[in-house]
Amino acid sequence: MSINEQVEVEPTKFESLQCADDELYEFSRRAHLAKGQPIGKLMAQALKFPDLISLAAGFVDNATLPCEETRECLRSICDDPALLRRALQYDATAGNAGLRQTLAEWCHHAQPETAPDPDRIILTSGSNQFLHLLAEAILNPGDIVLVAAPTYFVFLGTLKGIDAQAIGVAADEDGIQIEALQEQLEQLSAAGQAGRVKAIYLVTDFDNPAGSTLSLERRHQLVELVAAWRKRYGPLLIISDNAYQLLRYSGQPLPSLSSLAADASDYVIESGTFSKSFSPGIRVGWGIVPQYLVERLLDMKSNVDFGSPHFSQVLMQQAITSGAVDHHLPRIRAAYHNKLQAMLSALHAEFGQQSDVHWREPAGGLYVWLTLPEHIDTSESGALWQSAIERGVLYVPGHYCYPDQGVGVAKNTIRLSFGVQNAERIQDGVARLASAIRHIESL
Amino acid sequence: MSINEQVEVEPTKFESLQCADDELYEFSRRAHLAKGQPIGKLMAQALKFPDLISLAAGFVDNATLPCEETRECLRSICDDPALLRRALQYDATAGNAGLRQTLAEWCHHAQPETAPDPDRIILTSGSNQFLHLLAEAILNPGDIVLVAAPTYFVFLGTLKGIDAQAIGVAADEDGIQIEALQEQLEQLSAAGQAGRVKAIYLVTDFDNPAGSTLSLERRHQLVELVAAWRKRYGPLLIISDNAYQLLRYSGQPLPSLSSLAADASDYVIESGTFSKSFSPGIRVGWGIVPQYLVERLLDMKSNVDFGSPHFSQVLMQQAITSGAVDHHLPRIRAAYHNKLQAMLSALHAEFGQQSDVHWREPAGGLYVWLTLPEHIDTSESGALWQSAIERGVLYVPGHYCYPDQGVGVAKNTIRLSFGVQNAERIQDGVARLASAIRHIESL
Numbered sequence: 104m105s106i107n108e109q110v111e112v113e114p115t116k117f118e119s120l121q122c123a124d125d126e127l128y129e130f131s132r133r134a135h136l137a138k139g140q141p142i143g144k145l146m147a148q149a150l151k152f153p154d155l156i157s158l159a160a161g162f163v164d165n166a167t168l169p170c171e172e173t174r175e176c177l178r179s180i181c182d183d184p185a186l187l188r189r190a191l192q193y194d195a196t197a198g199n200a201g202l203r204q205t206l207a208e209w210c211h212h213a214q215p216e217t218a219p220d221p222d223r224i225i226l227t228s229g230s231n232q233f234l235h236l237l238a239e240a241i242l243n244p245g246d247i248v249l250v251a252a253p254t255y256f257v258f259l260g261t262l263k264g265i266d267a268q269a270i271g272v273a274a275d276e277d278g279i280q281i282e283a284l285q286e287q288l289e290q291l292s293a294a295g296q297a298g299r300v301k302a303i304y305l306v307t308d309f310d311n312p313a314g315s316t317l318s319l320e321r322r323h324q325l326v327e328l329v330a331a332w333r334k335r336y337g338p339l340l341i342i343s344d345n346a347y348q349l350l351r352y353s354g355q356p357l358p359s360l361s362s363l364a365a366d367a368s369d370y371v372i373e374s375g376t377f378s379k380s381f382s383p384g385i386r387v388g389w390g391i392v393p394q395y396l397v398e399r400l401l402d403m404k405s406n407v408d409f410g411s412p413h414f415s416q417v418l419m420q421q422a423i424t425s426g427a428v429d430h431h432l433p434r435i436r437a438a439y440h441n442k443l444q445a446m447l448s449a450l451h452a453e454f455g456q457q458s459d460v461h462w463r464e465p466a467g468g469l470y471v472w473l474t475l476p477e478h479i480d481t482s483e484s485g486a487l488w489q490s491a492i493e494r495g496v497l498y499v500p501g502h503y504c505y506p507d508q509g510v511g512v513a514k515n516t517i518r519l520s521f522g523v524q525n526a527e528r529i530q531d532g533v534a535r536l537a538s539a540i541r542h543i544e545s546l
Numbered sequence: 547m548s549i550n551e552q553v554e555v556e557p558t559k560f561e562s563l564q565c566a567d568d569e570l571y572e573f574s575r576r577a578h579l580a581k582g583q584p585i586g587k588l589m590a591q592a593l594k595f596p597d598l599i600s601l602a603a604g605f606v607d608n609a610t611l612p613c614e615e616t617r618e619c620l621r622s623i624c625d626d627p628a629l630l631r632r633a634l635q636y637d638a639t640a641g642n643a644g645l646r647q648t649l650a651e652w653c654h655h656a657q658p659e660t661a662p663d664p665d666r667i668i669l670t671s672g673s674n675q676f677l678h679l680l681a682e683a684i685l686n687p688g689d690i691v692l693v694a695a696p697t698y699f700v701f702l703g704t705l706k707g708i709d710a711q712a713i714g715v716a717a718d719e720d721g722i723q724i725e726a727l728q729e730q731l732e733q734l735s736a737a738g739q740a741g742r743v744k745a746i747y748l749v750t751d752f753d754n755p756a757g758s759t760l761s762l763e764r765r766h767q768l769v770e771l772v773a774a775w776r777k778r779y780g781p782l783l784i785i786s787d788n789a790y791q792l793l794r795y796s797g798q799p800l801p802s803l804s805s806l807a808a809d810a811s812d813y814v815i816e817s818g819t820f821s822k823s824f825s826p827g828i829r830v831g832w833g834i835v836p837q838y839l840v841e842r843l844l845d846m847k848s849n850v851d852f853g854s855p856h857f858s859q860v861l862m863q864q865a866i867t868s869g870a871v872d873h874h875l876p877r878i879r880a881a882y883h884n885k886l887q888a889m890l891s892a893l894h895a896e897f898g899q900q901s902d903v904h905w906r907e908p909a910g911g912l913y914v915w916l917t918l919p920e921h922i923d924t925s926e927s928g929a930l931w932q933s934a935i936e937r938g939v940l941y942v943p944g945h946y947c948y949p950d951q952g953v954g955v956a957k958n959t960i961r962l963s964f965g966v967q968n969a970e971r972i973q974d975g976v977a978r979l980a981s982a983i984r985h986i987e988s989l
Contacts, residue, residue, distance in 0.1 A: 231852065257852070413827040
């Protein structure tokens with residue numbers, strides 16, 4: 104059947120997709136699938152209780168935004184009439200060619216031999232817009248993406264929104280467990296579903312929510328495993344979400360997945376963003392994709408916005424080439440490192456004596472993953488949530504970060520963010536959380 | 547059947563959606579549907595022949611971009627540390643509250659009583675991103691949108707990309723023909739498809755591609771027709787794409803569709819953008835929607851980018867409140883008016899004696915719609931296309947602007963844009979086009 108024939112949809116064929124659970128308007132199935140985003144609920148809580156100490160939001164710190172650096176970059180752009188004029192005009196759907204060239208070099212300055220062809224880079228409004236575009240391009244309804252569990256809940260929302268299946272694979276402080284991944288793949292193959300498995304999604308460094316980083320050994324194993332699978336079953340992609348990669352506070356950077364085999368850039372997709380490392384308001388993200396994906400992704404982006412805002416791209420290009428990003432990074436790393444230390448100290452002070460409370464010590468990023476005694480339910484329907492709000496602290500219940508399939512939900516988990524609050528309020532927030540826990544345990 | 551049950555997709559249910567016509571990768575059905583965007587093909591031609599006079603691109607004029615105004619706005623933002631800091635941070639998914647408030651007032655300063663609640667405004671990266679989001683929220687595969695034919699080809703691509711059906715309704719220099727629209731609706735109702743018809747899409751003022759403006763009489767008729775249909779068959783929306791509304795060069799503005807009945811804002815959606823009237827590089831667009839659509843649209847936007855770039859929104863807010871937009875508008879109106887006159891003069895000089903060549907004289911916008919003798923095929927497979935490229939001129943073949951269903955394609959039509967070139971090159975381009983036509987007619 105050709106594409107054109109398929110477009111002729113029979114009038115009643117999709118009737119079952121209608122979901123009339125809204126009195127006022129019958130939305131599309133996709134709109135129903137997007138209902139009730141965790142981020143929306145959390146923001147509603149934050150608005151309802153503005154005095155809460157939010158350890159929930161994954162925002163970056165207002166205090167360390169690069170105001171002076173941006174001012175300098177804007178001055179340079181304004182002083183260059185031709186550049187300012189270009190910044191105010193449309194540009195290519197893939198984004199500003201200069202920034203793509205700069206990014207290719209800048210992201211890979213440690214391993215220049217691995218720098219991608221800039222034609223393989225697509226600029227987007229934050230990396231999330233890239234991940235959404237990619238998911239649309241590679242996934243049909245019912246297709247499967249394997250994810251480390253827990254994982255980035257907005258990406259779970261994206262997968263749900265397009266009717267794809269997310270299956271959680273066990274992960275620990277070194278990231279996704281390769282044996283568990285292999286086992287899951289074999290199960291799917293045995294069930295005749297090998298052709299449905301399209302991608303493995305990972306936040307590779309200091310992940311959201313668990314703060315874990317895929318170890319070098321596992322990086323090699325992952326690439327080998329996928330290469331072997333591809334020989335047997337065909338296309339399988341690794342989506343390496345590098346949103347926090349630039350926010351390392353200790354230890355040495357690990358090589359990116361795409362650099363670990365000669366042909367790895369054929370099946371490893373890397374996404375990145377300046378939203379965490381420079382400014383989310385400027386909002387420039389990117390994806391580096393195999394050449395064979397480029398044209399189709401750009402076709403789809405043409406339908407959405409034919410290119411993300413060019414002014415932002417020119418501004419980030421100026422920020423990199425002027426050295427503003429390189430100047431800013433050590434400063435925010437130091438600031439976030441301090442706040443991470445504050446959170447770890449507070450956790451130690453509050454829970455150090457409790458053998459049934461655990462947390463991971465991340466080497467970077469914005470999150471600490473906290474595991475409470477098994478009988479505690481951290482969700483909004485549990486006692487802790489209400490108790491925490493009464494004590495003025497907000498967190499992300501861990502269950503949001505687990506897909507419906509695969510590894511079971513650990514309901515006793517919490518994502519704590521140290522991005523927004525200062526050290527004092529982080530300490531205060533953790534103390535309030537500890538008080539809430541003591542309270543429900545005493546009931 | 548509940549939503550949750552529907553999410554459990556049977557492994558083989560969607561196999562027929564796979565389209566393996568690509569040797570390297572099996573893309574999603576949506577990626578296949580997005581293939582071969584006209585805009586991509588046209589850009590490829592423009593890149594291949596850089597010396598062409600492009601009367602194709604819908605870009606705005608580099609010469610009249612608001613460089614000095616933007617410089618002033620950036621200075622003001624840089625001089626206000628708190629504002630600059632806010633601009634560099636995330637903001638709400640719906641966009642900057644100040645800009646939404648300002649927009650509500652500014653867009654409706656002529657009819658302040660019709661100003662919408664700012665909560666009904668969603669800010670996007672250009673209005674195209676809004677139209678895409680809206681289509682996703684209201685359309686299931688197979689659903690129907692009626693469009694004036696010809697219409698904005700990127701929106702046709704959006705509809706095709708989500709497997710919706712676009713049906714073309716006859717239109718003339720006063721916009722969509724209400725009788726033809728009524729007839730089409732009745733036909734669909736008679737065929738039992740009333741429930742599939744979700745929206746009527748119009749570029750209401752100086753439309754893309756035909757340059758026509760919906761007359762006041764037809765505006766009233768359209769709103770009445772839809773109100774009557776809604777009583778009988780339920781929800782039907784009017785999507786009024788106002789991308790060019792601010793670019794009027796003669797005559798008086800007409801009232802917006804949402805202002806024509808007390809309850810019209812329940813079913814009229816208005817979208818707008820500063821991409822044509824200020825700067826496409828800053829790229830701020832918006833949609834004004836009925837209250838009952840807001841939450842679900844924001845849920846979906848949360849999955850895509852949780853809000854368009856905030857810096858751009860702060861910059862546009864500054865541009866409106868400082869008066870920069872109001873200062874810039876008369877200037878670009880005058881400049882585009884001159885270029886429109888140049889194009890009309892050139893058409894008159896070249897084709898004035900030919901009774902079988904027609905064009906419309908728009909009161910605004912960026913386009914002139916040209917109809918050639920019926921036997922001339924303007925598509926890339928016809929003789930004219932090649933002949934025009936040989937003579938160094940590029941145009942948009944009219945057939946791109948017609949949907950597959952409804953009114954037949956007028957293959958002898960052309961969209962000419964006077965946005966990019968100066969008056970001299972417009973004249974030269976039209977002369978080259980006329981030469982190309984004479985050449986193929988002489989064969």
